[in-house]
Amino acid sequence: MASTQHPDSYWLETGNPAPVVPIISGDQKVDVAIIGAGFTGLSAAYHLSRAGIPAIVVEAEDVGWGASGRNGGMLPPRYKKGFASIAKTYGNETTRRLHAIIREAIDTVETIVSDCALDCGFARTGQITAAHSDAHLASLERDCAWMAAEAGDRAARILSRSEMIDEVGADIHVGGWFDPRGAGIHPLNYVRGLAGALRKRGVPIFARSPVRRLVEGPDGVRLELPGGTIAARQVVIATNAYTDTTGFAPDGLERRIVAVNTSVICTNSIGGNRAGAVLPGRRMVADTKHIMNWYRMLPDNCLIFGGRGDITGRSDDPSVYAKLERQLAETFPAIADVGVRHRWSGKIAVTRDDFPHIGRLSPRVAYAMGYGGRGVALANVLGKYLAQLVQGERVDAGPMSANAFDPIPFHAFRIPGMQIVARWYQYLDAKAIREQERSA
Numbered sequence: 393m394a395s396t397q398h399p400d401s402y403w404l405e406t407g408n409p410a411p412v413v414p415i416i417s418g419d420q421k422v423d424v425a426i427i428g429a430g431f432t433g434l435s436a437a438y439h440l441s442r443a444g445i446p447a448i449v450v451e452a453e454d455v456g457w458g459a460s461g462r463n464g465g466m467l468p469p470r471y472k473k474g475f476a477s478i479a480k481t482y483g484n485e486t487t488r489r490l491h492a493i494i495r496e497a498i499d500t501v502e503t504i505v506s507d508c509a510l511d512c513g514f515a516r517t518g519q520i521t522a523a524h525s526d527a528h529l530a531s532l533e534r535d536c537a538w539m540a541a542e543a544g545d546r547a548a549r550i551l552s553r554s555e556m557i558d559e560v561g562a563d564i565h566v567g568g569w570f571d572p573r574g575a576g577i578h579p580l581n582y583v584r585g586l587a588g589a590l591r592k593r594g595v596p597i598f599a600r601s602p603v604r605r606l607v608e609g610p611d612g613v614r615l616e617l618p619g620g621t622i623a624a625r626q627v628v629i630a631t632n633a634y635t636d637t638t639g640f641a642p643d644g645l646e647r648r649i650v651a652v653n654t655s656v657i658c659t660n661s662i663g664g665n666r667a668g669a670v671l672p673g674r675r676m677v678a679d680t681k682h683i684m685n686w687y688r689m690l691p692d693n694c695l696i697f698g699g700r701g702d703i704t705g706r707s708d709d710p711s712v713y714a715k716l717e718r719q720l721a722e723t724f725p726a727i728a729d730v731g732v733r734h735r736w737s738g739k740i741a742v743t744r745d746d747f748p749h750i751g752r753l754s755p756r757v758a759y760a761m762g763y764g765g766r767g768v769a770l771a772n773v774l775g776k777y778l779a780q781l782v783q784g785e786r787v788d789a790g791p792m793s794a795n796a797f798d799p800i801p802f803h804a805f806r807i808p809g810m811q812i813v814a815r816w817y818q819y820l821d822a823k824a825i826r827e828q829e830r831s832a
């Protein structure tokens with residue numbers, strides 16, 4: 393049985409027990425073999441199971457061990473770039489498609505939660521994008537205007553500075569963007585619950601079963617694992633930022649993304665009146681900085697607060713958590729003394745165009761990955777699209793299926809490259825905040 397260590401997170405502390413999942417042994421034969429038991433892989437398995445197509449899921453570590461079991465659990469109804477800015481690059485028609493996909497992504501999670509009766513606290517408490525400068529607020533206003541004019545969508549609205557103080561309980565933003573459709577989940581309970589439901593529906597899932605090699609032949613693909621093999625008609629690769637960890641990936645797939653650490657701290661329970669003043673509506677918040685902070689309140693009045701993790705190549709640098717604690721204290725001075733109870737990190741997969749990608753490496757091998765820090769909803773909808781792709785259906789995911797997804801040049805130099813980019817972004821963020829303070 394699988395027993396890989398998960399990070400010491402709030403989710404692990406409060407999570408439901410892990411489903412009992414065996415290690416693969418012997419040789420198996422199946423229509424579709426899915427590599428990776430996170431949101432992408434399990435959503436693909438769920439949708440294939442609904443279509444009556446036999447699938448097997450194999451996971452190198454444990455169900456939800458990757459980003460899916462350790463993220464912020466926030467489902468924002470927007471992409472990293474705003475709709476108005478996406479429309480400038482891709483035009484209104486493509487942007488309307490992207491606008492529909494992001495809503496479908498949250499709906500997909502909601503449908504899975506309800507169909508599988510997942511105990512993961514899914515709630516649409518709304519998403520706030522918090523502007524750190526007037527220029528960023530103006531860009532959010534352009535987004536709202538684009539949504540209303542081009543997509544007939546008037547659900548989102550702009551929040552003034554004083555509304556932000558009421559909504560967030562922090563006085564550091566010039567305004568914000570609010571969309572009531574944004575949602576939150578307990579991500580580990582979602583991924584564990586979904587794996588349990590799939591096993592009950594007869595989908596085999598194997599943990600601590602890393603795929604070491606894919607061998608493509610005329611009749612299918614053979615997956616080689618330490619405990620056995622799988623002969624599959626088709627393969628789905630759903631390994632996202634962990635694609636490089638086991639060296640199995642064909643066609644330089646691991647070089648098409650850059651894996652970047654993201655780190656999180658979780659406070660002790662905030663007692664008394666102070667709890668009511670922080671995010672009283674339980675909104676999900678992410679700010680507009682290049683190196684963004686994001687946060688949400690959890691049911692027992694603990695606050696999780698995340699940001700960019702280590703960029704030195706180390707996996708758990710203590711100075712990253714110290715910086716997050718400083719940022720938390722600057723954002724919410726009234727709870728600066730509450731103390732931190734969990735610190736953890738995970739990897740996100742960054743792409744050149746800031747969009748995830750779905751496609752095929754060959755007629756028998758499909759993939760979806762590259763969500764950046766926005767995969768909770770998107771990985772679920774791309775998992776659904778993967779199930780359609782392997783059934784031979786055409787998938788229109790806008791730039792996610794149309795843009796090139798080639799290996800990134802000079803990938804071997806990604807760590808120094810990321811360090812340079814991160815310093816530039818830190819400079820831009822600090823400059824915008826300084827200018828904002830001067831103009832106030």
Ligand SMILES: Cc1cc2nc3c(=O)[nH]c(=O)nc-3n(C[C@H](O)[C@H](O)[C@H](O)COP(=O)(O)OP(=O)(O)OC[C@H]3O[C@@H](n4cnc5c(N)ncnc54)[C@H](O)[C@@H]3O)c2cc1C
Pocket residue numbers: 427428429430431432433450451452453454456457458459460461462463464465466467468601602603604630631632633634635637638639640654655656698736737738739740760761763764765766767768769770771
């Ligand atoms: C700290 C953190 C916070 C985040 N917060 C948010 C958020 O609030 N909102 C949001 O939208 N997004 C967030 N994200 C991003 C989001 O979690 C991911 O985009 C999403 O979980 C990706 O899901 P996935 O299934 O594609 O990949 P993963 O969940 O990473 O799963 C990939 C799996 O593949 C397995 N694997 C790798 N190689 C092999 C192999 N050879 N054989 C078998 N298995 C293999 C790995 O062990 C892993 O479990 C966050 C990410 C992190 C790290």
